[in-house]
Amino acid sequence: MSALRVAVVDGYSTGAQLVKELLDRGAEVLHVRSGPTLAPYYVPTFHPADYAEDLGYDPDPEAVAARLTERGVRHVVAGTETGVVLADRLAQLAGLPGNDVGLAPARRSKFRMAEVLRAAGLDAPLSTLVTTADEAARWFTGSGLDAVVVKPVDSAGSDHVRICRTAAEARQAAAAVLDTANLFGHRNDTALVQEFLQGPEYYVNTVSVEGRHIEVETWRYTKDRTPEGAPVFDFEEPADPGAPEIRDLHAYLWRALTALGIRTGAAHSEVVLTARGPVLIDPGARLGGGVLPWVSAKLAGHSHAGLLAAAIANPAELSAARLPLRWEQPVRYVSLINHFPGTVRDLQWSSRFNDLPTAVAVAAVARPGDELPRTRDLLTSPGFVYLSAATRERIETDYRTIRTWESSPLYTS
Known part of the structure; x- marks a missing residue:
């Protein structure tokens, strides 16, 4: 055969x-x-x-x-x-x-996503597209919102994302987007100005088969911000799939994925759990990035990438998998943060992290000789670390050690 x-x-x-x-x-x-x-x-x-x-x-x-x-x-x-x-x-x-090719633009454009969700009777962020920085400032002023997010309409990795609380900040953020290409090298002809949603943010990884959406895992983000309003990823931890608010989030998301025409394959969806309910802010009709699938396979038996491959090449494996993933013990994904712009000197820091008692894996993205700016998004993070232990307290100890090390020049010279 x-x-x-x-x-x-x-x-x-x-x-x-x-x-x-x-x-x-x-x-x-x-x-x-x-x-x-x-x-x-x-x-x-x-x-x-x-x-x-x-x-x-x-x-x-x-x-x-x-x-x-x-x-x-x-x-x-x-x-x-x-x-x-x-x-x-x-x-x-x-x-x-x-998937439904007629809805493909809504799976790439966050603005079209919101339009499709509202047409399906689902909550979505209030948003607009602008072609000039002045348009962004005017829309912010007329929106009545306390804060907005300005970002490219179809990028990824928190590329040029800014949280703005004044019209002047919105103007400056939009100008920065419109003056650059996105992560994929495409010129930004428009910028998205979107309602800033308050509440805990999650990502949900799914595999869809003939329109049936299967939860693989749900993680909660913890983020910080730069003085300029850029969100900086701090750490992520698995959410309890049985918690009532997570069940509500999933019920909303399954309807959203269907409305967006997702019928087959992977999705990596980012959702904010607001006071008015869950709201999808980013539909990724593909696997999530910046992960090590073997870690998930080791700690939970399967990975998102492995289960997508199973759906394609061995459906019986997907059917037999116990989902959503159950982690053997607490786990935390820590995004590394550089505070000192300079040249990456070596990877000795990676060895230090590997020696931490709770370290499972260290991924170094920055390489010796790279120019590494102060971390302002996922693209400027030196890498990431998986920590796992029998107790959250042990993980927290090593996490604090990492942040202490980072308070002095660690990655650059």
Whole structure:
């Protein structure tokens, strides 16, 4: 019997780990590029040797779909955010399982997302698109809101996200967005100005099969802010899936995913639990990034990437999995924070973190010789650490040790 053939569109970031999970399950993987160039952020994460064939970039989706059909491809999946729209388009053209292509813009644009959710009778952030900084200031003034979030309409990784409490701050933040390209190298022609939602923020990782949404895990964010209003990720911990507020959050989210046309594959959804109820702020129709799937597999038996691969290549494995994930003991994902701009001198700090009693894994994103600014988003974090122990108190001790180390120059010189 020939191997199952799967096409991955933009197998970067966590998509590279998905490919390895597919290979482990006996699949043969082909690669498709959604664009002619690759953003520098993704270059180190692409592993061409993992693919049976790299079809490269072709601006004609119909031609690509025909090539996939010729090669017997049975599934098309996005590896990362840039591949979301093309993956669903190729699946449609090839007659393979996929999401509603008519709603693809709402799965990439946070503004279109809000429009679709409201049309479905679901709560969504009040928001607008602006093409000038002055428009952002005027909208803030007329909105009656105490605070807004300004960000690119279709980026990721907290890229150029700013929380603004005055019209002047909104103007400055919008100007910064409109003056740059997003994480994926695309020029920001518009900026999103959105209601700042108060309340705890969660992300929910799911796998959908024929329109049925399966919870893999739910984590709660803890964030700080820079003086300029940029959210800085501090740490994340798994939420109790049985808590009433989490059940309510899931009930809302399943309706939201359906409204956004998600029928198959992974989703990484960010939701704020406000006083008026849960509100989706970011629909990611793909795996979440910045994680180590093997840690989840070790501590909870499965990972999001592994379960997506199972849904594609071994559905019985997904059906047999005990979900949502149950963690053997408390775990915390800590985002590292650099306070001292400079050149990354070495990775000795990584060894220090690995020696902490509760350390499970350390991922160094910054490399020796890199210029590392003060951390203002996920892109400028030196890396991340997983901590786990029998008690939360032991985790807290090592977490405080990390933050103490970071109060002096640690990553740079």
